[in-house]
Amino acid sequence: MYQYFYDLTGSVIISTLITAVFPLVNVLLVALIGVYLERKVSAWMQDRVGPNRTGPFGLFQTIADFLKMLQKEDATATDIDKKLYNIAPVLVFAGSFAVYAVIPFSSKLIGSEIEVGLFYALAVSSFVVAGILMAGWSSNNKYSLLGAMRSAAQIVSYEIPTALVVLAMVMFLGTLSLSKISEMQTAYFWNWNILGGAEFGLSKFLLIPFMLVGFIIIFISTLAEVNRTPFDIPEAESELVAGYFTEYCGMKWAMFMLSEYGNMFAVSAIVSILFFGGYQSPFGYLGNTLGINWLIPYEQAFWFILKGWFFIFVQMWLRWTLPRLRVDQLMTVCWKYLIPYAFVNLIIIGIITLL
């Protein structure tokens, strides 16, 4: 990305600045639009109108909320562990924000093109759990504590099916670099991994059902990792008020919210990179047909963002359809269902790849 902007502007400072600020802007934008979209989607699903007072169609609702949040008094309870309490939201936010560094928005728009991007994303996103535990413990509130404990157990367990599916994909693709994975599923949707990858042959058709299973497993477990319904038990509002961030208010609370929506996009991005061709267009590029080369990265970014938002929409869709699971059932789903399926899937994909 640095290289791209350096070529474009010829200035070290501007290109460095853009590269550095790009993920942050992304997280903020995702949260702004995400909160708005969540409200609208839930409203439409429930035969309501949703926010419509601030600006046309209530478009500025989230901005108004952020302004309100900024003005709020930073109230803290007396018996809390001040240091941990203050660090926790930053840590949680940093965790979700850091993932954006490696997400390839297009072949050119990528913060840092590291070779182990997938591994990095998985590692960094599970970093959040430390922040959540800190928040829950330092709040000195029983609800927060219970929420944090649930969250720790949940995120740690769901790492395993995620990792297993990722492992299967890595075996199949032979690389950990997110941009390379995207590149492998070049234009046209039949080259996507969900449809058996780019190579054409018998294995492609054999792979399709298992890829589908892999996709479902990773989608469910990433859903759990970002604490969305039906796995939102750490913050189950009817049981634990707001879970680990019960005691937070103002901007600190907003940081938890930001990271939640940031995370949603991050995991959607990873799912779409792994299975749905990343930034690749399903129907080829307009830039290629017209012979305008500079258009291609923007087209790619468009497709990538579209895919990301589509998965966010599915997450919302699920949230407003389903009830939430209980703690032990959550573990049951993970250990008794997802992990066995993921293992079987791993083995079969491995065998087919070997053949």
Add this chain to the structure above:
Amino acid sequence: MKEYLKNTWLGIYTILVGMKITFKHLFTPAVTIQYPEVKLKLPERERNRLYVNIDDCIGCDQCARACPVSCITVDTVKSVPGEDLGTTSNGKKKALWVTNFTIDFAKCCYCQLCVFPCPTECIYMTDVFEFATYERKDLVYQFSNLSPEEAEQKKINFANFQAEKEKQKAAAAAVPKPENPSQPSTN
């Protein structure tokens, strides 16, 4: 094993069924209305703020007695002969000055029990439901059209009249003579 697979299938299938329903609802129009701009037409029997048509009130106090929360206060003063209070719309002759008719809407429970006993149908429920105020005392509505001075005057009038009557009675007692008193019987 069969149970296990069945559970997996049921989980996925019922989730998909649910998703189908919510997806359909994405495209159904909203049932909510935009309240301050759009208002529902309230049915004619709507029970909201009470209104008293004081011109029709005869001060019979029946509404105040029917009220389970005692939010209606009616004070009356008898008229003196010669004063014309007019008639109610259904032709009843009024005989009492209603000096004070207040309803405390902070207490009112909108049960409509005060409406039925009214003989002149002067107290009734309207469809006004937006009357929030900043002060609780603003919810006490005064329906009497007499100013406090006038009300005071009426009381004095009646007291004077009463005193006059007493005097006459005393005089009549002192001088026993067959006299036909001109004042009407008690109002």
Add this chain to the structure above:
Amino acid sequence: MALKTETMVLNMGPQHPSTHGVLRLELEIEGELIVNVKPHLGYLHRCFEKHAEAMQYNQVIPYTDRMDYLASMGNNFGYVLAVEKLLGIQVPERVEYIRVIMAELQRIASHCVALGTNGADIGALTPFLYLFRDREYILSIIEETCGARMLYNYMWVGGLSHDIHPNFVRRTKEFTSYFKNTIVELDNLLTYNKIFIERTANIGVLPAETAINYGATGPMLRGSGIKFDLRKDDTYSIYNRFDFDIPVGQGLQGTVGDSWDRYYVRVREMEQSLRIIEQAIDQIPEGDVHSAIPKRIKPPKGTVYSRVENPRGELGYFIISDGNTNPFRVKVRAPSFVNLEILGELCKGHLIADVIAILGSIDIVLGEVDR
């Protein structure tokens, strides 16, 4: 060496996002496991019984509305039946029919809230809003007739406050045909959802004998598999003229008497209420609804205990009259009050999340628990 552990006390309520109204639960927990539940009541105590002693008989009716504010018609119905029994009044046919239709409409509206909040407690917010949309429909039908949406003061001793609105019959028919779709939709969206079943089946199992001993009534009792409904078993008003079934919990997804059964009984009960309405709406005879209202209610000395099947269970009024225009004593046997007593028993050994599911399936209204 064994690690020293101790239980933790978690305070839920009085202002907790999911306790239905201002109920405070003191949960003694071991990790997430419930050791003991202690309900604390009285946050919504409004002295109904003391008030009633200072009121005339007809002035008590607006107060009964405010007990179970989700089923005010049922409350009115029970009270007027008790006073009529004391007075020995026979009300006109038309009044009986309208009362039954109103009470059944109210039952559907009340179950809508019960099922919706049960789902919402477990995390499914969307069915809640669909059900509220339909409850709104019922409320607007009732509003057109009596002018109020929740606190009706509609049934009077010996009659009704208003005759039905000219639109009433048409709109009720529209509603009954329309509402069947909602029940189907609800079944697909929530009742048979695997996650919902997992959350409620085998949770809070209430065996039949315990249920009777604890005095549980209404869907609580029927969920435990006992076919007991006051509308059939101790019939009042004109319920014996209608043909309807009593749904009972059969343990379709787990044990008989679990939370899912209680939920399921409510869903099926809405269907039966629709059946009653459909039968009654065509038979409303002509007549005057005010003719039997006594000018002055002054019952003879004596006591009466009269009960009706409210959406939440058996609502009983025990009235002592000393021959005055005011009741000497009115005691209400509130179904929620009695049903809530079992909560501690049901929750033992379950998880925190289950407390919410069980509480939702008991379906209490704190206005009635505290009165």
Add this chain to the structure above:
Amino acid sequence: MKTAEEIFEILKNELGEIILSIDKDTPTEPIISVEPLKIHIVSKFLRDNSELQFDSLMCLSGVDDANGKKVKDNEGYDVIEGGTLSVYYHLYSTVLKHKITLKVSAPREDAKVESVENVWKCADWHEREAYDMIGIKFLNHPDLRRILMPYDWEENSHPLRKDFKVPEFYQGMKIPY
């Protein structure tokens, strides 16, 4: 299915002295009076007897009979002295579908009634309510605390008594706002 008279006969034969009388003068249902300190025996009998099977307690209500004489206390308020407080039990048999009403009366100054909590669990909260509102003490009740009023409400102040005087202050707060 048995009428109240038949049930009264059975009770009288089986339990004798404890059962006091039957009041058939009420417009609706007859009431059987029972000795307050023996009510648990009667209850157990009613529940377990195969002819009666009263397995459900519909309602338990405490009542201030206000049949003592009215005296003015030193502040000029009416206070009732003497007389009784009563508890009414409405029983129902879900099997045999018959009903019965029992009544016990205890002296107002020291109202003690035996608890039926171990016969019908349902009586637990009803008895707490009767204690809270009327001030009837239920002997052998496992957890006789106030239920609807605050736990720190003034001792011996029971709001549903006919001579209840609204206190001016509760915990330093003025009560009639």
